[in-house]
Structures are given as structure tokens and as C-alpha cells.
Amino acid sequence: MSNKKRGLIWFGNDCRVSDNNLLIRANHEVDELICVYLPYSKITNSEGESPSFAKSEHLVKFEKESLGNLATSLNQYGHKLFSLRDFAHLCQVLKALQITTIYRAFHPGMYEQEAEKTIAELFPQVNVCGAHTGSLFHQSQLPFTLETLPATFTKFRKRVEKLTIVEPLERPETLPQAIVLDCPNVKSTLSQNVLYGHFIGGENAGRNHLCEYFSSQLPHSYKLVRNQLDGWENSTKFSPWLASGNLSARQIWHSVIQFERENGSNESSYWIKFELLWREFFHWYSAWHQEKLFHSGGISKAPQLWDDDTDTLKAWINGETGFDIVDACMRQLKYTGFMSNRGRQLVASCLIHELGLDWRLGALYFEHNLIDYDVGSNWGNWQYIAGVGADAKPVRRFDLKKQTQIYDPSRAFINRWLDKGWQKCG
């Protein structure tokens, strides 16, 4: 047996080479390295379990582009990115290649954490090197344990807002020698099929968008327009790149700080950081509550009975509920893979409080259709609106008529997305 140190970096939703502490560590710690990709759906095989919610074409496209870009970046270091079939395949590779260290970003999801525990049990001789590359804070920085995570966002924010957020790292200069595997590697792809607007997966596209956004004056008006239902410039649109890890939350945070240094700060620029703290809250919320994230009664309550009528659910999915604003938002999601934050609140409130359906059906549909699907942000927000999560208010029911008057008084948004002649042109 060779006494070389052999590392394996397991990419999931951290598809980037910059601000990636794991690559830097591997570069210093092992002689040889292999880069593999194994996403959540292949750990759980969840795609097979819920056939009615197969991943949308938008999500598949974004992930493909994101992976293709990562593969291209790794090629520049003489590395390939190997796409593994499933969790058993990962275990085979660890054994066959006699890996000594696995590099794996911390993931707050229950299935991901279970997979890591299983690896630690099956391969006690392998070092598992983790890092908090997806969040603003390292867990050790938090002024509380997960068990004592503040119960609401406001309490959380007040405890963490003044903590230092470490500067993002540059990409590594080199990587250890590549280990070769007899297995399909990810090919660089750039889809010609632009489905909507500017959402192209990958670190390059994410960084371009980051630069463009902060080269504009948009951060100075963010808070005034963030609730609009449509429009590329009305919110940052960072979420898809954050969800696949093409951008890190720290890169965005420090871009806001630089913008404020150069252009001055105002309530809007502060509010981008405020929203990133919401994401952070749900990250640690998921890490702490684990399977309770998916319970009908949420994090503390007894199981609740909800309706699961298939026809009603179909009507909601297809934008045929009769609530125009909800229908327009749901069609926007179907045609683009994206929906504004306000839209998400309205359609979730409708599913739960008007249609009486199980909030988890809505969350599951979002999971397979949003190009920015993120376990904590999705399930945490759904719980919040269902009144079974981290909210001081018992229930969040939106008055859909009133919301239409505020956010779409001329019905331009409704007409655009309900228009049957609307084509997939973005």
C-alpha cells in the first residue's frame, strides 16, 4: 500500500474554486487529490420517491451549467470532476482508491449529515475535513450552541450582527496531483437554451452578476423595490448562485461592504446584509432542527392534519386556482424556475390558508422547481408561513386582494403571466 496521502473532495452545493477553504487545505495537506460530485438527490435517491415532482428543466439546466463551469475550472489545475452515481458509489471509490482524507463542506440538511455520519462509521481510518463554506459564520464563531439557537430571526440577528465575517479567499494557485478514476467525468457545457433572463449557472456567471450588480447603483434602492413581483433589477437575484455554491455568502457580504465604502451606505445597502442574515438564520435552523424541518407540525407542535387533495394541488401548481395573483406567480415559477420573495409568500399563504393543503406539498414542489432551492431557506420559510416554525406570530395569512392592490395595481404582472400567448422568452 502506498503511504501517500490521498484526498477526495466531495462537491455538492459548493460548486466553486474561489473562496473554497477545502481546496486550499487539500493543497497543503495531501499528495494526491480526486474531485467528485455527488448531489443531495443521489444521496437520498429522492427523485425516484416522488415522481410527480421530478426536477424542473430550469433546475436541471442551472445545475448542469454550474457543474460544467466547475469542471472547466478544475481542468485548469489538471483535474477532472467525476460525477458519482450514488452514495454506494462514493463508498466504493473511497475504498478502491485508499483515500486518507475526505474534504466536504458542512451541509445543514438532514440527509447530507446522515451520509457524513455513515462515512465516519464505515471508514473510521479516513479523516473527514469539514469547513463552513456555505454560511457567513463558522459554527465556532456563533455566540450560542445550536441547542440554544435563538428562537426567532430578530433575536438571532441581534446576537450575530456585529460578529466579524471573514474575508473570502482567493482561488488556490495549484492543486495536488490528480488521481484518475475509471468513471464518467463532467463535461464542460454551456447551454444555448436560455430559458429566462440571465440565470446561467456557474461560478463565472455568478461572479459576473456580482460585479455588475455592485457596479450599479441598485444597492442604494434595493429595499424600496425588493418586494416587486417581477423585474431583473428589483432584487439582487443572487439566490440561484448561492444555492449551488457558485457564489459564497461571504463574497456577497464583502461586496456590499466595498460598495458602501466607495458609494456610501444607506438603509437599502444595509438591507441586503439583513436578508443574508435571514438566509444564515435558516442555515443554522436547519442544522439544529434536522428532521423537524419536514414534520407536519413543524419544530415544536404536535403533528397536524392537513388536506392533500390532488386536484387542488394540481390547480395550485398549474396556476389555476382562480386567485389571479397566485396563478400568475405559479406560472412565472413554471416558466422560469424563479419567483420573487413576495410571490413566494403569497402562493404559500394561498396553499396553506385558502386551499387548506399540507404546507409540505408546497415546499416539496418548490424543492424540485426553484433554481435557488436551499433546504433551510425553503423549508424554514414554508414553516414560517404555516405558523409551525420560527415566527412570533401564530399564522401568516396574506390578504390576496389587498396584496394585489399594493403590488400589482395595474394588473400588468397578472396579465403578463396569465396571458395564454406568453412564450418562453423571458
Ligand SMILES: Cc1cc2nc3c(=O)[nH]c(=O)nc-3n(C[C@H](O)[C@H](O)[C@H](O)COP(=O)(O)OP(=O)(O)OC[C@H]3O[C@@H](n4cnc5c(N)ncnc54)[C@H](O)[C@@H]3O)c2cc1C
Ligand atoms: C415559501 C418560501 C420559500 C423560499 N424558498 C427559498 C429557497 O429555496 N431558496 C432561497 O434561497 N430562498 C428561498 N426563499 C427566500 C427568498 O424568497 C429568496 O431568497 C429570494 O426571493 C431570492 O431572490 P433574490 O436573490 O433576488 O433575493 P434578495 O431579496 O435580493 O435577497 C438577497 C439574498 O438574501 C437571502 N434572502 C432574502 N430573503 C430571504 C428569506 N426570506 N429567507 C432566506 N434568505 C433570504 C437570499 O440568499 C437572497 O439571495 C423562500 C421564501 C419563501 C417565502
